Amino acid sequence: MATPCIITVAITGSLPQKSDNPAVPITVSEQIESTQAAFEAGATLAHCHVRKDDGSPTSDPERFAALTEGLRKHCPGMVVQLSTGGRSGTGRERGGMIPLRPDMASLSTGSCNFPTRVYENSPELVDWLASEMLAYGVKPEIEVFDVSMLFQAAAMAADGRIKGPLHVQFVMGVKNAMPVDKEVFDFYIATLKRLAPDATWTGAGIGRNQIVLNEWSLAAGGHCRT
Amino acid sequence: MATPCIITVAITGSLPQKSDNPAVPITVSEQIESTQAAFEAGATLAHCHVRKDDGSPTSDPERFAALTEGLRKHCPGMVVQLSTGGRSGTGRERGGMIPLRPDMASLSTGSCNFPTRVYENSPELVDWLASEMLAYGVKPEIEVFDVSMLFQAAAMAADGRIKGPLHVQFVMGVKNAMPVDKEVFDFYIATLKRLAPDATWTGAGIGRNQIVLNEWSLAAGGHCRT
Ligand SMILES: [Zn+2]
Ligand SMILES: [Zn+2]
Ligand SMILES: [Zn+2]
Ligand SMILES: [Zn+2]
Numbered sequence: 534m535a536t537p538c539i540i541t542v543a544i545t546g547s548l549p550q551k552s553d554n555p556a557v558p559i560t561v562s563e564q565i566e567s568t569q570a571a572f573e574a575g576a577t578l579a580h581c582h583v584r585k586d587d588g589s590p591t592s593d594p595e596r597f598a599a600l601t602e603g604l605r606k607h608c609p610g611m612v613v614q615l616s617t618g619g620r621s622g623t624g625r626e627r628g629g630m631i632p633l634r635p636d637m638a639s640l641s642t643g644s645c646n647f648p649t650r651v652y653e654n655s656p657e658l659v660d661w662l663a664s665e666m667l668a669y670g671v672k673p674e675i676e677v678f679d680v681s682m683l684f685q686a687a688a689m690a691a692d693g694r695i696k697g698p699l700h701v702q703f704v705m706g707v708k709n710a711m712p713v714d715k716e717v718f719d720f721y722i723a724t725l726k727r728l729a730p731d732a733t734w735t736g737a738g739i740g741r742n743q744i745v746l747n748e749w750s751l752a753a754g755g756h757c758r759t
Numbered sequence: 760m761a762t763p764c765i766i767t768v769a770i771t772g773s774l775p776q777k778s779d780n781p782a783v784p785i786t787v788s789e790q791i792e793s794t795q796a797a798f799e800a801g802a803t804l805a806h807c808h809v810r811k812d813d814g815s816p817t818s819d820p821e822r823f824a825a826l827t828e829g830l831r832k833h834c835p836g837m838v839v840q841l842s843t844g845g846r847s848g849t850g851r852e853r854g855g856m857i858p859l860r861p862d863m864a865s866l867s868t869g870s871c872n873f874p875t876r877v878y879e880n881s882p883e884l885v886d887w888l889a890s891e892m893l894a895y896g897v898k899p900e901i902e903v904f905d906v907s908m909l910f911q912a913a914a915m916a917a918d919g920r921i922k923g924p925l926h927v928q929f930v931m932g933v934k935n936a937m938p939v940d941k942e943v944f945d946f947y948i949a950t951l952k953r954l955a956p957d958a959t960w961t962g963a964g965i966g967r968n969q970i971v972l973n974e975w976s977l978a979a980g981g982h983c984r985t
Binding site: 643644645646648649650651652653654655656657659678679680681684685709710711712714716717720723724727 | 869870871872874875876877878879880881882883885904905906907910911935936937938940942943946949950953
């Protein structure tokens with residue numbers, strides 16, 4: 534995910550971002566409380582980031598462990614997905630939570646531009662994160678920000694670096710990456726069906742674009758149950 | 760361009776790479792001689808990199824100046840295009856030759872993965888290279904390695920960061936970037952026609968893929984005369 538979301542509850546859409554709503558949950562206990570509310574309202578997957586006390590993003594495995602433990606207790610059966618996204622650390626720091634064996638973790642299979650920087654996922658880092666997920670039995674959610682990332686994921690599934698079937702999230706609306714464009718969305722789905730016919734997928738839009746992507750995804754048969 | 764090509768003579772295809780042919784021209788005088796032969800055989804555009812004496816790539820403006828001067832003299836009327844590609848320097852070093860006012864310079868409008876690293880073109884660097892090209896009257900060749908780079912180029916043309924009409928080169932076959940794929944190629948062309956109907960374009964394949972891309976480009980109406 535591109536944005537510093539706290540908890541994306543994928544079935545019901547994203548909870549508000551900090552920029553939209555200053556009441557967004559920051560501490561682990563706030564996150565658990567907020568996720569439990571969504572869980573009780575029907576959400577089945579929690580996409581998780583953690584923050585330091587000052588609110589800045591981190592990949593601290595201890596915070597992820599506390600969050601995961603709380604979600605297991607308060608949201609039994611909910612799919613816990615931890616973010617390895619690049620805002621919260623650099624290099625292998627970003628995968629320090631994989632040994633916690635969450636159900637899923639995010640995996641971007643390439644690099645692209647973000648609003649103010651390069652979102653760096655070097656070939657070496659992508660392969661290492663994937664190998665950690667294989668080693669700990671964690672299913673990746675492939676975060677696709679551009680078309681070549683989809684080809685890369687399919688190649689990795691084909692040669693065993695990723696255990697299939699793929700689960701892919703198409704992320705649109707991040708400035709300087711892929712805009713929200715229906716033709717690209719349709720091409721994403723067609724290409725996924727061609728390269729990985731057994732894959733599951735979902736679409737994610739940033740901020741107000743989430744509603745658009747939810748509509749397109751529902752109409753095209755996307756889902757997020759894995 | 761992704762590979763350390765010395766001179767790509769776009770109309771007749773690429774000259775051999777160093778890995779293919781140890782006789783590839785390295786020094787500026789060898790490059791001029793080799794380009795002149797292609798020019799006399801009908802080539803109209805020279806895509807230029809320069810090398811240090813040890814053969815490693817550089818962005819040294821003095822070498823580019825010597826090469827440009829030689830091409831102007833020996834290949835009158837040939838379009839001289841200088842590479843701002845990332846193998847030959849980092850950051851703004853990569854644009855140090857733009858004040859030489861070549862006819863064209865390459866401009867990648869986003870970041871992606873390359874065989875062993877991230878090809879970094881941060882939003883700030885892309886905007887700076889484009890502004891230098893505007894300031895010195897240099898026409899960019901947009902190097903598109905993935906779909907979002909095409910959207911970025913169209914946005915930059917729309918808001919004046921690039922002077923239109925766009926000239927785009929679609930690069931396929933770089934490991935960890937976009938593979939050689941006909942459906943993607945067709946989508947590139949359709950998207951270009953949608954976003955920038957007045958654009959000119961060409962397709963470039965790496966190594967043996969150049970022949971495939973030349974065939975696809977010719978059949979789809981691509982060209983490289985600007
Ligand atoms: Zn996220
Ligand atoms: Zn999902
Ligand atoms: Zn080149
Ligand atoms: Zn060209």
